[in-house]
Amino acid sequence: MASIFQHLREEHERLQRSIVRLRGVEPGLTDCSRSTSCAASTSPTRAAAGVLYSYLIHVKTTQQRALQGLEEHKRLEVRLLDAERVLADDDLWRPTIASLCEELARHLRDEERGLFSTARVALSDREATGLGACFAAERARLHGDLSSLTVSPPNPSDRRPGPDAGRSTDPQPQGTRPCPRPSLRSRSTTS
Secondary structure, three states, X not given: OOOHHHHHHHHHHHHHHHHHHHHOOOOOOOHHHXXXXXXXXXXXXXXXXXXXXXXXXXXXXXXXXXXXXXXXHHHHHHHHHHHHHOOOOOOOHHHHHHHHHHHHHHHHHHHHHXXXXXXXXXOOXXXXXXXXXXXXXXXXXXXXXXXXXXXXXXXXXXXXXXXXXXOOOOOOOOOOOOOOOOOOOOOOEOO
């Protein structure tokens, strides 16, 4: 099974190809096709990063970088939405798209050189592989296709009590499994 880092590398490569295509788009495209180019190309990447970041904020050695990364993702999301609102025949369209593409490319480089390098050291192979499985489930959920998940549903009696203990006895959705959590014994975590 692929690790989260393998999935992120693939997603970053796919997003970089989308950036190149987007830079070449001529003004005058319909808003729908521009919107699809931007939003569709970033959705799986955001899912992969979300899985990793939500884990890393609980690991002391990566917490600060992960929190900064989440803030950067929020900022880029706003920039993406702003860019999608610019009309194709507006004089600001080309500079807006060029600026967005440059910011996305810079973010990908910074993420790979910074947080991902630190995370590779902080996470065990087992954790990285578990997060990779979580990403595959999240990507399938985003695409509305849970049939690609071959893992059987977990037994509700096997679930560890957590913050939601006692609220619901519903098992995980069919074909998914809970994502790994930082181990208190193997990782330095925050409370």
